[in-house]
Amino acid sequence: MKLNQCKYCFNMFQSPDTRVVCDKCKPLDEALFSSIEDYLKKYPNSNAIQIAEGLEIPTFEVVRFIDEGRLQFSRGKFERLK
Numbered sequence: 209m210k211l212n213q214c215k216y217c218f219n220m221f222q223s224p225d226t227r228v229v230c231d232k233c234k235p236l237d238e239a240l241f242s243s244i245e246d247y248l249k250k251y252p253n254s255n256a257i258q259i260a261e262g263l264e265i266p267t268f269e270v271v272r273f274i275d276e277g278r279l280q281f282s283r284g285k286f287e288r289l290k
């Protein structure tokens with residue numbers, strides 16, 4: 209078992225593998241991720257700032273999905289913020 213901290217509620221929880229979201233916050237995470245996916249379907253070449261502004265969420269929420277390997281962008285269309 210691994211000890212993890214949820215990125216939303218910051219509670220510590222255990223799971224067999226490394227996770228960043230607890231079970232309680234999972235629906236929140238899925239909803240946020242699918243709204244980003246929908247946004248990218250509508251505006252395919254958006255960068256993190258445009259997505260964040262379009263969805264009215266903090267930019268780091270978008271960047272975090274990239275860190276988690278759940279969002280990918282090709283040909284330099286999506287650039288990581290320094």
Ligand SMILES: [Zn+2]
Binds near residue numbers: 219230231232
């Ligand atoms: Zn949580």
